[in-house]
Amino acid sequence: MRQPLSDEKGEMKSLHMLEVKDIHKSYGSCEVLKGISFTVDKEETKVIIGTSGTGKSTLLKCINQIDPPDKGEVWLEGEELTNPSVDLNRIRQKIGFVFQDFNLFNHLTALQNVSIGLEKVKKVDKEKAREKAMKELRSVGLEKQARQYPAQLSGGQKQRVGIARALAMDPAIILFDEPTSALDPELIGDVLDVMKNLAGKVAMLIVTHEMGFARNVADEIIFMEGGKIIESGSPEQMFNNANKERTRQFLGKIATLYGKE
């Protein structure tokens, strides 16, 4: 695990780039998140795993305040996002979001999808925005598809455009919500390769069921169940030496499903 950065400079209120403190979230009488706390440091990669329906996606939406938590605090680079007076439109520019079902803008080309945030939110001049967008598309291997519309792209290509769209905003952190769940095994590889290349360059918080990826790329793995964090630790610890019985059970099941590496 990397050391926390930037505390030496002393310019940030929180020692960590992203700090989530005791998040609670309910829908009606159903409490989905029951007090989640963790931190992500600069350029760190954290992977959240757990069974479906344990609130992993809800947690991500609580972080960028698309679906604000009922209780608890979220801090990013020393600013409290859960404070009602904060300008969320400004903060969200620093938080990239990659969706399970891509959510590309269907009426825009791949290039426009990547550049629209720069043009309309960051007010970057159109030509420069397109240039930067092209650079990001190139970095995910899609420069040839720049002029195609989402409906003309494969699932894997769509998701890579989604990643390029997030990257173009120069975010402090990117949240990934099961980015490969809608893809077939061949396309998953392309997307995971792009994400592997990003590891260590930008902070990432990734909800995924790709255990091989989690094991190889994550600095830390967080195991969630029933709206709580059961255990977290380095991949070695989680896969080989987990403290909690439930963690061993969950990861053991995956090992029997896919075979040990």
Added chain:
Amino acid sequence: MILLGINNLLNNLPFLFEGLGITIVLTLISVALATLFGILLAMGRCYARQPLPFIIYIYEKIFRGLPLLVIFFLIYFGLSQQGIHIKAFYAAVIGLVLHSTAYQIQIFRSAIHAVPEGQKTAAMSLGMSKLKTIYYIIMPQVLRFSIPGWSNEFTILLKDSSIAFSIGVVELMARGDAINSMNPDGILYVLLFIAFLYFILVFSINRGLNYLEKRYRISGYAATSVR
């Protein structure tokens, strides 16, 4: 007999074409206003805070439930009795706009719902405000989705404008009626000619909008390529 009828028609052509002009102006003003209000109120129904959506809903229910003729008579004769005198032409515009807006809200509302919710989330995640999201992401797609339904409403409004003759607007239909009362023998030819003019107008509107629909179609996007 036939010659007389055609002669009667030819003599009255300038008079009829003037009426056609009024029909076109009446339609264009009404359709423009009704579209503007239709889009705004559809947005209001989808995105505004209560009680606005409920009020819009009630308006919609009322005006979709009334025959246009009743609306015209209420505005022109009903209000006049209360001392509010509106010129026939403006009364017709108000009536057509009230009527058509109620229908257009439905058209635009269904188009708004056709834009996947996730795109709104994605736009806001980029840091777009609600207004920017509507303007740059939702609206461009809504307008495309609504062309088929809207072109229907456009032509319906054009044809409905003929009812304005009942409150004395001297548009195409009223002029035909005036010619016919002076010279009842030519009635068939005059009416056929009027029908022909309406048909040509509707036909050209549909053609033009069809072109627009194709021109602005989103490449490979199923929702607009299915017919």
